Amino acid sequence: MALIEAQSLGKTFGNHRAVDDLSFTVRPGSVTGFLGPNGSGKSTTMRLMLGLDRGDGATTFDGVRFGDLDQPMRHVGALLEAKPFHPTRRARNHLRMLAAPNGIPDRRVDEVVEMVGLTDVARGRPGKFSLGMGQRLGIAAALLGDPHTLILDEPSNGLDPQGITWLRNLLKHLAGQGRAVFVSSHLLQEMALLADELVVIGRGRMLANGPVHDFIAHSGLGDVVVRTPDLSALAPRLESLGATLTASGDSLVVRGATAEQIGDAAQAAGARLHQLTTREATLEEAFLEATGLSEEFRGSHTTNDGGQR
Numbered sequence: 001m002a003l004i005e006a007q008s009l010g011k012t013f014g015n016h017r018a019v020d021d022l023s024f025t026v027r028p029g030s031v032t033g034f035l036g037p038n039g040s041g042k043s044t045t046m047r048l049m050l051g052l053d054r055g056d057g058a059t060t061f062d063g064v065r066f067g068d069l070d071q072p073m074r075h076v077g078a079l080l081e082a083k084p085f086h087p088t089r090r091a092r093n094h095l096r097m098l099a100a101p102n103g104i105p106d107r108r109v110d111e112v113v114e115m116v117g118l119t120d121v122a123r124g125r126p127g128k129f130s131l132g133m134g135q136r137l138g139i140a141a142a143l144l145g146d147p148h149t150l151i152l153d154e155p156s157n158g159l160d161p162q163g164i165t166w167l168r169n170l171l172k173h174l175a176g177q178g179r180a181v182f183v184s185s186h187l188l189q190e191m192a193l194l195a196d197e198l199v200v201i202g203r204g205r206m207l208a209n210g211p212v213h214d215f216i217a218h219s220g221l222g223d224v225v226v227r228t229p230d231l232s233a234l235a236p237r238l239e240s241l242g243a244t245l246t247a248s249g250d251s252l253v254v255r256g257a258t259a260e261q262i263g264d265a266a267q268a269a270g271a272r273l274h275q276l277t278t279r280e281a282t283l284e285e286a287f288l289e290a291t292g293l294s295e296e297f298r299g300s301h302t303t304n305d306g307g308q309r
């Protein structure tokens with residue numbers, strides 16, 4: 001069972017601190033989602049973890065750094081954004097060339113080709129592959145060594161909805177077998193379905209780390225929908241709790257008070273409740289809230305002096 005431990009990762013390009021003091025663990029048996037706005041440092045972090053970029057800190061896989069692993073593909077499977085395959089080398093041969101130095105038999109090549117649904121085109125040249133097919137080939141390469149840990153940068157890129165569902169089931173299955181899966185994605189709805197844990201960064205720094213459910217619950221963007229014929233009795237009590245009330249049709253959307261607090265307040269006020277529905281924030285809302293101050297690529301504003309900021 002492999003545990004990934006990243007300790008104080010950091011990277012500076014010129015005078016830009018792209019990754020700053022990031023520490024986290026990825027536990028076996030779980031999918032850990034890696035989220036951050038464009039340019040926040042996700043790919044750089046993954047490259048640092050695999051020793052592909054020089055920087056600060058260290059990452060260990062069950063206590064061993066990637067560079068010190070014997071036959072690393074058997075321990076860590078990685079898919080990074082750049083497609084490393086040769087456009088004219090047939091897909092199956094590409095995988096065989098990766099497999100041989102790691103002592104991986106051809107039989108395993110055929111197995112992973114089938115797992116990623118490329119059997120029919122395995123003798124074709126990746127240069128002619130669609131984005132999604134190329135991505136499947138990259139995933140096949142990551143799986144070749146049957147590794148305990150997977151580090152995947154945007155693996156759903158280019159996959160159609162069916163492909164995304166396939167990938168979700170595959171990664172959940174692999175995590176269910178006790179592997180550690182660390183995966184970045186911009187597809188937040190997908191991440192909500194896929195991930196157990198999250199690492200959320202902005203401008204290279206840690207913004208949140210923990211179970212997906214906690215991240216959403218702490219967002220403060222959840223609300224409670226209330227319907228009552230006795231609004232005038234209930235509203236002042238809710239306001240005195242510090243809640244924000246917004247009318248929505250014949251309902252009231254209450255933010256800043258729990259359903260329990262609202263129920264108690266209604267009883268104390270003698271107000272009848274015809275509906276009390278809790279609505280959790282979505283991962284997307286929680287993410288936008290968490291990264292709101294640190295997003296690097298907001299639309300630029302024109303200042304009074306005409307300059308861009």
Ligand SMILES: Nc1ncnc2c1ncn2[C@@H]1O[C@H](COP(=O)(O)OP(=O)(O)OP(=O)(O)O)[C@@H](O)[C@H]1O
Nearest residue numbers: 013014016018036037038039040041042043044045
């Ligand atoms: N080789 C490089 N040289 C200089 N700057 C770089 C280099 N690679 C990345 N950067 C900068 O480091 C920052 C982090 O980039 P990175 O690609 O890690 O972000 P990301 O979160 O993966 O982005 P995206 O979601 O858009 O893929 C960005 O400001 C980027 O411009």
